[in-house]
Amino acid sequence: MKKIAYVAYYFFDEDGVASLRSRVLTDMLENRGNHLDIITKKTFGEKALKSKILWGLKAFKYLMTADYDKLFVSCGPFWHLRFIILACILRKKKFMVDIRDPWSANLKRGFGGTKPKASKFVIKRAEFWERLIYKYSEGIWTVTDGMKESHKEVVGDTDKFTVVINGHDINVEEVAETQNQLSVSPVTTYVCMGKFVEYGVEKAEKALKKLKDVNNQAGKQFLLEFIGCNEEKIRPIISKLNMEDHVRFIPRMPYHEAIARASKADIGFCIIRDEDIEHGTKTFDYIGLGLPIFDCFKQGSHFHQFFEPYLTLTERKEISIETRKKFYRRNIFLPYLKEIEK
Template identity: 40%
Template sequence: MKDVLFIAYFFSELDGVGALRSRSMVRFLKEKGVRVEVIARDSFGGIGKKNFYVWTILCIFKLLFSKQKNVYISCGPFNHLLPLSLACFMRKKKLIVDFRDPWSINIKTGYGKSGAKISKFKLFVSSRIEQLVYKICKHFIVCTKGMKSYYQKLFGNDIKIRLIMNGYDFDIGEMDKYKDSDIKNNGVLKFVCLGKFAEYDEQKAHQAISKIKDIKNEGYSVHIYFVGTNKEPTLSILKQYKLDDCSTFYPRMPYKEALKIAINCNIGMLIVRNEEIEYGTKVFDYIGLGLPVLDIFDHSNNFYKEFKNILNLSQSFSEIPKDIRSLYSRDRNFTAILHLLH
């Protein structure tokens, strides 16, 4: 049986979507018989919530004296990556690094914000650390094709790069029990956004709301649900299109409770900051729930190419068939990690 020391700063359900991949991975590994010890920001008496760097030092000591031969580091954040990688190198441990978000790419692109000032120093430092960590690690995991392409160019090869996509983390059959046909098919076309919306990109938010306005003008009754979305600047955009009266904002809530709201809607909404590099996590939740995704995406980018069939269904407001939904579960995508531990 394999032993793994799993280091993920964000891990608790209270940490939001940034912790989903790590929690799902740990659950999956344990179900497959792997012994996993988790170090998160709640570890060491919760010191990570108060001082990240003290937490990093404690992680280094834990790693240096741990008996596990396999170390799995889930990023971001990234500031602890280099010292922990060097500790693995010193102790000759098998290091697996998992980038659920890109690091230097985000700095290089201003985190998807047009006109953002790029720090050449931060870009230089992050790129060099990534290159050094790549030399140290056994496997370097990314979660999108765009990330794989970028890091292949940065590293000069893809020998250690492994593509393991995200996926939804719930049982389709169990979630379908919360579906109410009378609500879902009551003559109102219901759109839903789980999490951030205009906070990511106001211009893309305008595109989405404008498209819904066009649908309304075609004679459809529409309602938009935002779950865990900040009211501003989204509400101001809705008012510009006179859609604020047919919109509802819910506060942040546990993951499963949010899914219960979404499953009785018809179309999912999301904004991807960098459509060439990122997929986000919401798209997988929508797929698992059977919701097509409103298409506001550049058809030349990786995101559209990857989810073209899902996006096309939104034109007819058709539910995603179960056989397609099953292809995007986390457990299916995570199977590859078992081979990396051998």
């Protein structure tokens, strides 16, 4: 099997849910008999952890002498690519890049309107490295079709791209067994885990207003639970919409506890920073829990087209066990592992 240098700067629980993608991939690769050298933000010590330049130089030096057949790097971040890719090119090593978030596309689009758009210089620099990666890499993974298409205007084609979507890590059968024991309540419970208003204040207000309006029009009682969300930022919107009686804030808790709490809800609730290039992560958790997702999304966006079968407004739509298993992260990754091992 292969000796693989796997660079995942963000690899630990403390780095957020996106880091789980690398932890699952490395575990699966090792279980198949590959020897992995996992390089993280902590690999080169405390000083390097506080300095991007120092970390990059140490990574370059290490990769210039380390024994590996192939390198796989998970992005973001992107600033370290100049050191990593240069080492691979100089040593004529095969490498692949897993792009979990877009680079130049986010800079151009202001991260879905949540930040100012970057300067032309910053965008051009990112595009230069994207073209270099495309030229020398063996393959590039992205997590959505929209993200893949966003690279076409930069590199000209997408032949080297493979869409490997994210998924959930939920024990579907165990959760379903617990859910079968729950009694049906006359109050429809919506749940939102993690970040919400951070993906756009205007978008958040629009989604909350739609939630209130469709339930009022249907004459339904409803409750929205925010688990681990920023209450201070959401409260003003809730007050503006007179929704205080329909919202409950649950303090932040460990991921497995949040999942257990969310599993008792009826419908998932979230907004997406940029629906044309992103899927989000909690969306797959909702599906894994068997929860349809409240439809507050832009018609025709990549997100809406992909998730349309699982969207709802007030109906407690059923998602089959088979569908929930289909989006289990390890089931998604399995067919693609051979690309890394080639």
